[in-house]
Amino acid sequence: MSEKKYNLKKTPLYNKHIELGAKMVPFSGWNMPVQYTSIIDEHIHTRTKAGLFDICHMGEFFLKGPHAEEELERLVTCRISDMPEGKCRYGFMLNEKGGIIDDLIVFKISSEEFKLVVNAGTIEKDKKWIMSRISSKDMFADESEKIAKLDIQGPLSDVIVDNVFKNGVTQDLKRYHFKYVDFAGVKVLLSRTGYTGELGYELFFSASFAENIWDMFIKSDEVKPIGLGARDTLRMEMGYSLYGSDIDENHSPFEANLDKFVFMEKCFIGKDALLKQSEYGFSRVLKGFVCETRRCARSHFNVVSGGNVIGEVTSGSFSPCLKKGIGLCRVEKTFAVQDTPVILTDGKIDVPAKIKDVPLLK
Amino acid sequence: MVPQELKYTKEHEWVRVENGEAVIGITDHAQSELGDITFVELPQKDTEIKKTEALSTIESVKAASEVYAPLSGKITEVNEMLNEKPEIINESPYTKGWICRIHTADISEVNTLLSATDYEIYLKENE
Known part of the structure; x- marks a missing residue:
């Protein structure tokens, strides 16, 4: 990590993280909790019960x-x-x-x-x-400075949101929809969205109430605080891209295999370039991979097939659910096929893996 | 508090002398810094290793780190349990989570390593 500890911004929940004994790390200019107890425990808790994430930095x-x-x-x-x-x-x-x-x-x-x-x-x-x-x-x-964002994610998150706010509040809320909830005079935007692949909600409200609302959720026995470490492994199992790692200004959504989020029947900035890309093609595309063992490949490892470098790992970590190394890589299109065997290497460690469609966790 | 009877390195390895051989592991501080350990590449049994050479690679969810040989000698035994359950190092860094045993030509070489007190001072200085 090259980011310096000083000059880092703190979310309104910084003191809560310190009280909970979180390990704090620099992330995008913010001092954020990477884990409270263990990335693996926090990951599994989110997949089986419910996890609470401080996402005020967004x-x-x-x-x-x-x-x-x-x-x-x-x-x-x-x-x-x-x-x-x-x-x-x-x-x-x-x-x-x-x-x-x-x-x-x-x-x-x-x-x-x-x-x-x-x-x-x-x-x-x-x-x-x-x-x-x-x-x-x-x-x-x-309004980034004025708005707090909390994510509650996991199979029990609807029950927990109902318990904290009001019975039935989540009942008619469909995926990728939101509504406003009045909570003791605080206006909360409640959306059924998330970055984990689980049933889950994102809450937006005035930053001055961040600690109160955090406390309302964290007091439930089923809810644990979840750090950015597990947030990363949760999204990686689903094959969700992380900006700056898997997607960036040098690559189009087509090269990230994210065509379905591009509506080509309208005018938008960048469309001409995408049309050209459709016509002339492009060489590499983002795919998932699963390693053969618990050993992980990390960001910037080369993807090798038949002795030739055919791509690069963009995200890599351990999957607590699959108990193997997993991640995303940008590979030449001809190799971007389900179950293509590859070697992921940094020159010292060779990790055998297979190219996979996302999500990696079905 | 770190176990008083062990010797330590600044790279956070520990050494226990047992039946004239050196048992090697990583300290509680090291496992805590790494977080959940997910994979341990064990050294090869019966190979010779030189002090400060890479002995093992330990992977956690976030990163991979090297373990360096605190002494020179021959690897006589490795902790095969770590292949199945690398998290033993998190749970029990000083006992069940040992990595390997090294037979050294001169076991008194351990006296060149840090004492428990020196290691604790070193940890405090680098907090």
């Missing part, structure tokens, strides 16, 4: 006004015009070359108001990009 932007919809339509790859109020949708913001500036979730609050949830490390870059491409700066607001 960014929240708002686009408002009569032109918000049409301007957002040009800024992101997912379709906006057919979204009903209370719907969320995953997509990308692209540069003119088709490279991914960020991956994000759009929330349609009303016909004239949208929320964007963006990565922590890209807040400033995203803000600059959006400001330079919208017709009026007044329609944009960055």
Whole structure:
């Protein structure tokens, strides 16, 4: 880790993490809990019960006004015009070359108001990009500092959210939809979204209530706090991309095998480049891999087949559920086929693995 | 508190003298820093190793780290249990989680390593 310990930002829950004895690490300029007890225990707890994640570091932007919809339509790859109020949708913001500036979730609050949830490390870059491409700066607001975000994820998360807020509050909430909940006078945006592959919810509310709402959840016996370490292994088992590791400005959504989040029947920034890519093709594509043993390949290991380097590992870790090394890699298209045997190597360690479709955990 | 009867290195390995041989492991501090241990590449039995050479690789969820030989000698036994249950090192770093035994030409070489007190001071200085 090259990030310095000083000058790191703290979330409103920093003191809670210290009280819980979390191991803190720098992440995207923030001092964040990587684990409280054990990454493996926290991972399994999320898959079997429910885990609570401090995600206050992520960014929240708002686009408002009569032109918000049409301007957002040009800024992101997912379709906006057919979204009903209370719907969320995953997509990308692209540069003119088709490279991914960020991956994000759009929330349609009303016909004239949208929320964007963006990565922590890209807040400033995203803000600059959006400001330079919208017709009026007044329609944009960055509320990242004012809004707290907590994720509650796992098979028991609906019961737990019901217990804390109100019985039945999650009942009619479908995947990738959200609603507002009034909790003792605090307005909470409750969305059925997440980054773990489990049933789960993301909560957004005023940062000044972060500790109170954290406490309401953590007091349940079924809920454990989960650090960024398990967040990473949970998303990797599902094959979800991490911005900056698996996806970046030098690669398009097509090269990440994420075509389904790109709506080609509309105009958006980067579309021309994507059309060219469809016509002329591209060499490498993102795929999952599963190692033959518990031994893991890590980011930047080469992917080798028949003595030739055919790709690079973009994310690698141990899978607590599969009990093997897993990850994502960018490989030449001809090798991007289910069960293709490869060797993952850093020159010292050779890890035999097979290329896999995602999710890696079925 | 670290076990008083062991010797230590600045790379966080420990050595216990047993029947004239050196038993090697990693300290509680080392296992705690690594987090959940997921894989241990054990050294080859009957091979010769030189002090400070890489003896074993220990992988955790987050990263891989080398264990260095605290002494020179011949590997006489390895802890095969670690193949199935590498997490034993997390649970019991000083006893069940031992890595290997080394037969050295001169066992008094262990006296060049850190005492428990020196290792504790070293840990405090590097907190």
